Amino acid sequence: MASSEAIVRSATSISDALGLSLGFVGLTLTAIGTSLPELTFTISAMKRRKPQEVLGDITGGVIANSTFVLGITSIIHPIVVNKSNIGPSTLIFMIITLAIFLRVAKTKEKLDKKEAVVLLGVYVLFILVEYYLQSVK
Template sequence: MDFGIIIQFVLLIAGFVFLIKGSDLFVDGSSSVASLLKIPAIIIGLTIVAFGTSAPEAAVSITSSLSGNNGLAVGNVIGSNLFNILFVIGVAALLGNLLMEKSVLKKDLPILLGITLLLTIFIITDWNISAIEGIILLVILILYVFSLIRTAKKDNDVKTDKPKLTPQKSIIFIVIGLAGIILGGDLVVKSASAIAIAFGMSETLVGLTIVAIGTSLPEFVTSLNALKKGENQLVIGNVVGSNIFNILFVLGASSAISPIPVDSSLITDIVFMIIVTIICFIFGKTQEKYDKKEGIILIALFIAYMAFAILRN
């Protein structure tokens, strides 16, 4: 292998490290500031943590959009959402039965399916996500977050966590975290594009596979930690929430900054993302949980999709 390609792979891994560690620091710093302001713990989890775990996807997609690597931007979100449902939930289901929270089944999953269909309509009408469509996605995000906060307040959950950091450390964590996210996003986009060119791969394929998996690591780690703590019911909520933020926040912000042309070849991946979301809903609806058999099915679908994506290139 050419030495230059090895360097690009090293930079790609370094970029993922900066993204993941940067998002961790950002979440810790932001959560501490929120705690200092006496914001309820549940609201911190529904907003700041959700934004934080989607920060790697946002950094990569926004950087890609600004640099004109649009195939990477859209492919990253589609690939991340597929990885979250098929691999993260699949692996978690193998490790232990996942309980489906009723609120996720009745509200969040239908919303995810709805915005996935809306995104599809935006794309296939002119194979472009315009600035106006990006703003629409961001407005829906604001309404969604507002709904989460209102529901949390109705549940009378006023528990507030004690700040883990001093105000000074919180600000430092936020600044360093944002710097890591920005630097990591830049490294990932540039190195992934170089790798794609060197191996004759399309930027879209790299976004659907390597970049998507790398930027989804925070969701994967978060889900494994939830399983270790016995909080199995949180895994699906984390995945569904992350996928909602990926579409509304990541693609919304990216296209609002710079309209994103979409390769028509992605229609297969988009349709598959819709089908996978429906399967996720059906599995959860049948028993209000995911068992090992369903976990195996999800992982098998993920492997089949990865094989298809690579062979299609």
Template sequence: MPALFYLLLIIIGCFALLRAVTLFIKATSKIAHHFHISVYTISFLLVSVATSLPETVVGITSAIDKNPILSFGNAVGSNIALLTIIIAIPVLIAYPITTRSVVESRDIYYVVFFSFLPIALLTDRYLGRFDGFILLSTYIIYIMAVIKRSTGFERLKESIEKINIWKEIAVFLFSLLLVLGASEIIVKSAEGLSVAAGWNLGFIGLTLIAVGTSMPEIAYTVVNLKYHHNQEILGNIVGSVVANSTLVLGVTVLIHPIDLRIDPTAFGLQSIGIFIIAMLIFLKFVRSKRTIDKPEAVFLLALYIVFLIIEYRLQIM
């Protein structure tokens, strides 16, 4: 099969993923309004998990196919996109984003910790099942802490029976089937593209799949731009970075470990380096004036373009 055919299948799969996760986002928005839960908490907790569902399912599918490097590249590439281009889009199109909520809640510091945790575990170039257990455990502990501090949690427990549970279950099952089917198409097409174009799976995961599975975050950002809901935008981005670094990688390596020692060329350390730079710059911008303005957004966008150029040049060498 020609490489263009597999590329087309990846694009179709990504759009199907976007449709499925959009259903999740709509449901969580209704929950937020119904239970009067903090918009930042609902974005961080529920929407970030929903929009990270593509990365999670792609990770599971690639691990089952014994190609976990695709998931690793996807997680790192998605995080780079989240911290650069996806945060830059709303600022450049509309207005600066206030970062007060993420600073005052101290979530930004937790995000830095969770982002560097898998990197620390990867110092031996191997992520095993015990590492996956650590990543998943830290994610669960943090989610419990977020729920506990939410002022709307008690209201949620009291009002849970008011939800049309059967409708929610039907939407969930339909969306889940759509996500599973689309993810299978993406993973199989990525494997085919790797052979047809001569690209390694790490590169495909870092670029094409990362952008594709980040489409829900992009869609959520654009929707919230319309209503000037910058807290939701920032909460979703921060929560998605945490989910990618812990939930996605944790689930993946529990199924199949990631061993970079077997093929050192499968995934370049320069990608991890760029992610670290992106995280540190994002942290500085968030803390400096407690806003991210247009000049800073231009810098973040430029950083992402540099990342793509470096990855492409290394791939064709």
């Protein structure tokens, strides 16, 4: 809990210092920061040649964050979901990412460097679009 509180305070400070919205800081810096343990785990699992652990961790993390974390948080304090919190661009990028994942899952046996570069490109584009959208507000 203490580290979570520190992350929230740091995100707020960064938001204030850089003049960025808390939503943008959450979508980028906080999201990357909280994903670093998963990245470390996945690299370790791949070194041990355990790709099933990687997919289990990633899909489990997405499902846990989308259901368990949102559910518990909403019980404690309802979350307001509106166009200013989740804009069309966020939904579009979620759909694009899901489409890439489903395409790979249906047509290939592995996610190779080509798809990896596409996914990283989608993420960079997502950050740029979100930054642009928050700067024109």
